[in-house]
Amino acid sequence: MIRKTTLALCAPAVLAFAAGGAHADFDIGEIRLPPGFEIEEYVSGLRNARGLAIGExxxxxxxxxxxGKVYAVRDPGGPGQEVIELASRLILPNGVAVRGSSLFVAEVHRILEYENIEQRLGEGI
Known part of the structure; x- marks a missing residue:
């Protein structure tokens, strides 16, 4: 079930930003990091990734x-990694947050709630 909400949500989530406008020919080695820091690709093939959240x-x-897409990645970085396209044709879905068992996706004009998301990943939401 998807619930549309117009309220501003203040949900705890793990948010980060990924490489802006990432292209297939982007060289991760071009990123300059302070001494003692390192960077590596965690999941490949997700163009224009912006918001990240970790489920329960x-x-x-x-x-x-x-x-305009939202993805779920099972076993991220692991041997059983699986990328699932959850939604497409969205308008700038760059805000994602998890609260309890629900995933919230912020578009320009609305917020979508996907209830019990991790239990329903194979259902073609």
Missing amino acids: NGTLFVGTRNV
Whole structure:
């Protein structure tokens, strides 16, 4: 079930930003880091990733910007990694947050709630 909400949400979430406007030919080695820091690609193939959130069971949720998609990544960085497209044709879905078992996706004009998201990943939400 998807619930549309117009309220501003203040939900605890793990938010970060990923490489802006990432392209297939982007060289991660071009990023300059302070001494003692390192960077590596965690999940490949997700164009224009912007917002990240971690679900209760470790699923990584990724909101894109110009691509208009939201992905779920099971076992991120692990041997059983699986990328699932949750939604497409969204308008700048760059804000994602998890609260309890729900995933919240912020578009320009609305916020979508996907209830019990990690239990429903294989259902073609």
